Amino acid sequence: MKSIIKKEHLFVAFALVVFSGCKKLYNLPDEKDYLSNNVNFSNKILEPIIGRNNLIGGFNGDNSTAPITFEIVNARFGDGRPVSDIFQKVPTYVWTAPYTGLEKSLAEIEAKRKLEEHSLLEIRSSGQFILWASATNQLITPRPSDSTNFSQDTRFFDVKVKNTGGERLIKDFQIRPFRERPYEPSNDFNAYTGLPAPDPKFPLDKKLRDYIRPYLNNVIGANSNKNLVSNNDQKDVVVYIRPFTGGNGHSLRIKALNKDSVEINPAFFNETVWDKMIHGFNMQKTDKYVQYDVAYPIPLVEIPTSYATGGSRAKAELSYSRAAFGGGRTIANFGVDFAIYRAGDWEIVFHFKTDNPKFAGE
Template sequence: MTSLIMSFMPSCKKAPAEKDYLSNKATFAGVAIYEPILGRTLLYKTSFNADGSSYPLNFSLQNMRHFDGSPAPELMESGPVLEWTGLYDGTEKTLKEIENKRKLVNKPFFEIRPGSGDFIFYRSGAQIVSSYPNEGYLFDIKITNKGNERVIQNFRLRPIKDIPYEPYEYDPYTRLRKSESRSDINGNAYTAAFVNHAAMTNVYVSKDTLMHDSLSRVYFRKVGEGNTLTFKFFDKDSVVIDPAKFNLTKWNELVHGFNMSKTNTHVRYDVAYPIPLTNLDTKYAISNKAKINIGYTRTGFNAFRIDANLLLNFSIYEKGDWEIIFKFKRTPRFQNE
């Protein structure tokens, strides 16, 4: 008799992959309405509370729409924008050296960084119209990790019309000229039209009158579509002041510009825009603003040396031939005693 020995092997089934945890309370905090300024590239560091959710998380934009619910494809239309391919450090010696570190690429107006949830608003949004005073746009953010997803709805986006330079004397929303409170010689308060000012110290306007207030009004004027920046100076009677009178100024280091042209009416540079080029602090910029120091020295009474300095921090975001004009409310005294 033949014995049959049967072996029974248990069947193996693959256990289902364990899902990551994604909290229903994970959300972005801190901002009710995002209001990027058109015409400039801005990285907005969001504040995301994962509430214990498992990383890595992936973020993506969903359902871009106008406030009335209609689609808003213009938010995702691509346009040309300059992107850095090399490291800018402020030591570049020519305009070509700067431009060789940048290239034109196509970018949409609005992106979200997949790994962090940070927003990037690009200066490519020429097709976007300022939403103010309208309600603007709505969008959703989809969050996913392994095996889970969640959509957070109804983020608000209300772009602001381009602000070509700063300091800017107009309200960013209404575009009406700002007002500022002042006092007259009797201490009575009044409201006046706001004009940009530059502080100047140790300035004599006569033989015995030393001023420390904001003696100079500053005007930004675009006069062409090139790549230049020009400085001009006028006294209280609108007569041009020769830049050579500002004899302490380091004109070759005033801005990160090239091919300086200095005459008895102006000083001009070839420059790359925007100014400053990045948010890096250099000898030309600090805290995302270009910084200039225009000064002169004179000999006062008793052979005492007096140094005066005109200081201004500024930005220009729109490419062009720009002039920065200083108009003195009271003419400085440049002569020695």
């Protein structure tokens, strides 16, 4: 048995030597990687939103050998003009350490990311496209405000896909960027024009507009003694997400207004867990608002944390209790799941338009 094993080993070794010698003798080429003729992308029309990180598209390599490189080439408008704006290099935030939601200060957050120079539009080693959040309406002209898609307004490009087995050219990608929507929900303004959105029930009435609508649970009107609602038919409470002046450049303020547009003292929202709601620091609580120092965007990354359970949205929720019949307490709350993509001083405002919330007991 031992002699048989040794003979087999000698044969394998001899075959390897012979093959190596033949390869040199006959100048046989090195083995190449495989690149399928059917490599493609799941989507060739890219419609990112300017001002936020957009990961778009999916590459199908059809069992091609990795690694594969990608290159955007021949960028042009539909009328043949060259495209350059989407390839401007600008300072862009990239993470150098994982964000967890457990950071205890702005400094700790900022230590985990840095500014690097990146083209506004890039294609990654995975074959995914990214339009970086550093893009703005001033750097990249958004799609036309009248919602048309004329060829002369559309940016086209091709992608060169390559490995050692060869290369393929996939033609005629289109990118049609929407103008910045610095926050979500953003149904209160038109995605094409940036102007206030019309009321969905009466779209032709110029005096009416749409609003961000909060969720409401057991919120009773002080005068009507009925549940307040917010939908397309009735807007007892609406939400504004808007900039304010006088902040420090990285603050978030939360407040509520009564039907006379006067601030409601946050102390009335006696069940609100203010220090656990927002991943912010140096909380200031006044008789008109609660304010935090924050890092933008909010959420910072789209992963589940205690401040963003779904990953893509944070939550502003105000809660309060009042005496109920029989000696118990009634709990009410209202809020909005939101995101803010542009750094600055922002406030989330809950406006009770038709009736004030009832805080008095039964």
